[in-house]
Amino acid sequence: MTHDHDLVLRPTARQADAALNPPPGRNGGDLVVETLAGLGATTVFGLPGQHALGMFDALRRSDLGYVGLRVENNAGFAADAHGRITGQATPLLLSTGPGALTALAALQEAAAASAPVLAISSQVPSEGIGGGRHGYLHELRDQKASFRDVVKSVHTVRTASQIPSAVAAAWESALTAPHGPVWVEIPQDVLLAETALPVVTALDATPRDLVPRPELTAAAAHLLQHAERPAIIAGGGVVRSDASGKLLALAEKLDAPVVTTFGGKGAFPWEHPLSMQSWLEDRHTTDFLEDADVLLVVGSGLGELSSNYHTFAPRGRVVQIEADLGKLESNHPGLGIHADARTALTALLETVGERRDPSAAGRVSALLSKVRERIAGQELTLEQEVLAAVREALPDDSPSFWDMTILAYWAWSAFDARRPNTMHSAQGAGGLGYGFPAALGAAAADRTRPVLAVSGDGGAMYSIAELASAKQYELPVTWLIVDDGGYGILREYMTDTFGEATATELSRPDFVALAESFGVPAVRTTAESLREDLAKALAQPGPSVVVLPAVLRMFAPTHL
Template sequence: MADTTTRPLGAQISHMLKDRGVDVIFGIPGVHNQEMYRGIEEAGITHVLARHEQGAGFMADGYARATGKPGVAYVITGPGLCNIMTPMGQAYSDSVPMLVISSCLDELAARRGQLHQMKDQRGAAETVCDWSEEARTAEAAYALVDRAWAEFSASRPRPKHIQVPIAQLEATAPAAPRPMRQTPIAGGTPMDVEKAQRLLAGARKPLFIFGGGARAGADAARKLVRHLGAASFTTYAGRGIIDPDAPLHFGSYLARPDSAAVIAQADALIAVGTELAEVDLWRAQLGHTAPMLRVDLDTESLTDPARAEWHVQSDAADFLSALHGAVATDAPGDSGWTAEEVARARLKWRLEVDAEYPGVLRVAEALQGCLPQDAMIYSDMTQFAYAAKEVWNMARPNHWHHPYGFGTLGYALPAAIGGAVARQGKPTLAIMGDYGFHYTMAELGVAVELGLPIPIILWDNAKLGAIEASMIGAQIAPNAVIARNPDFMKLAEAFGAGAERPARLSEMQEAVTAAFQADGPTLIYVTPDIAD
């Protein structure tokens, strides 16, 4: 039976979200959106109070990446919506399902000087998300929520924004309709699989590139490359799709300039679930000379400048499973790739990373050596992460999250909080630089308040190191790359968090192990000299 209870629309929206599987909402209440808070507890939803709407958005992002479910945030008109736009932009570029619901003013054209007034709030939000719409009736609000849910499951997941006038939130409304059936994701057709088979037929050096969109197809991907004798790369977001010990896996070194020469050796290329974007390659061209087949849900990716000869619009997992099923009865491929050439390339690229980021790899290896197998990592825009995400082998996909596309500072701490809320009892880790920590350090209070045992690796090189290196490379005298840092240990203690400053790598490992068992977050302060 449908719920026939009459409530204010703000409360009805929370009940509707609960019926669609939402169990956590991140946000900050205000006088303009307080009606949205009327029904949260009654609906049985947990609310996480962020210290800033930017933090709320990153928490929703981290929750979504950990669960695959949409992250939901409630914010107020004007500054609340503006503050969450950076996380919305990050979620858009990294294909993260997020629903932001805000209030909005009832009338703009004839009134000025209202609290939180903007010229075009809806239009501003639309610049950083899939779509932004205003619901002027209860029926419209319900239809927009269901539209968002359908698109989250059936197309490339990206953030959506719904705003509701304050008077509508306060007005009595009937209950929302029952949840719709989940919209299925488009799968590949037999003709699509046949395209791939024709491309692979007779290929001696087939090569696959797997992006983050292929993570759900990891099992089929591993079987497929093994059976075909194919070599493989992954993007940073695709790490873990292929077993890092697979003898023909080149790893996540696509951004190494001479990976283009390796890719040019392939005589058949299949790219699955990847934009082949600037942040994947850091060069204009992939480097391939062989025909390429692209598999993606997004038609924009299929028609980008990479100009693949064959396009398949499909869910990656379905396509990979179907392709493996089609070739599994064939004799295993006689590969033209050798494990020796792959190992040489990986060693060369690893040494390059080590030379570019002196000392980081020793610290990264020590950190990797003390983490539980199912640890989930959230990293920030910091040199430590830049180096580690090239060389750190992931045994499984979807366990290292980074602000790849939009590239915002301050992501890791609040995103890790969202991940830890989703993964109660499972190990979750944050990696941040000293400058990035300044952006969202206030959210440390949320982790303390919730008792989340998150180790926070704070890598302090006392500067904006990557920017300084870029300035020097451009023959610009380094300027504005050093900020006065606080005493991070005392700051963490002031919030009520644990604080450790290990002098040796073994002490860092001990601190991380203990932090996973603590009754709250622990800031682990690490400087480059720990690697000496």
């Protein structure tokens, strides 16, 4: 009798020939790139270094695309964005010691935002690992220890035969909900050593499904169907699991108002009658959510920003769907459902009955009117005009990547993302320098549509070198730099707290002339001409820079 698994395990004639007659001149680096290609990778990011040259040399013998950036941290941001846009694990190739450590901040952002980055680093030769006695350049006593507290999982290779399985295990880990960055390290001698191992042709690294327990789904459906004032908070997990359609169907089935977190931008239609948009840093919204007798939280841990700086105190029952077990009921007790957002919402849709509430849309409209009135009373016309100009200039399906700058803080609350998975920022970990290199990673994933990056002048200086990368690969990224002469949000925080600001004022270059020196077209604009100048820049091929000299202010928050 022939069983199905016998057919799967039996190699084809072509596979057998390739196994018995591998091409000459291959090394450990070839096993890395063959494994990545076999897993489905198409593009890798990184920066070469002495111990990693075996991997980079192998790239020329593969079909993988390579995008090299000028700083490892920026390469990490690019890989992060590529992973967010594609939903696939994105390889990040790094060297040892300083090269690896320079990417730590980017990996922290990927971890906080659940971006599937597959970081593969070299190591010193095997004989020097852990001892320090040989004094190799770039040597660390325990390199992986520097990453273990940041990434989702660590995978160590000691021989060439371990490479395919280690990389495949890391790939599976990165893409198993919750997504996240992973770390693989391979010694220099293993990468350089010739190998007669068969060419890697196929691997199974299918991520494990994280499905909800049926008794929890039944309990959640009962609570929601019989609630008087249900409400939904939709977080980044909805976007990452491609569950926006499921969320919309559930909200309409229940007549339940929905607010999206800053990481969940685009998860729910902005102008829908049930949409509370994203005004989480507003007491009116907080009051509305606290008044819900059943609150469904999907794909959010209700951290600092999503809880209006931990002032949110729900009075009703909380049902939380969360893939990250460490975030489940970590801030508020409730009915915790450990599951991927898409599978859990699918199960709820199949279980819950219809609930009609003619008053829901009216209550949402009244809430948004209160928010608009509050903002209107703060004389912030310039800020609203600038954000509106960006929205009008940006095509609906174009991704945007925002650095930690005042305009981004406005965008978190007030920007209509219009499509799921199109607005991203560094609000996971909150580091500077994310916007532009992340936009380059997104553009490398899809060159058919322009990508927008938004930075302040302070954050722009973190990644100014990547103008060279943008030009080298002719990536369609338009970089909007809001130049206010310093770290604007820190200036505002310090002035509000201490009466004056210290260490926030910056000398900066002529950004237009600097961009042009890289061969990147640039223009200096005004608030009045921003929409036109930005739309023109986005419409032209390749990279471009738009500089807006302006001092923007934040709207006053209402935490209490």
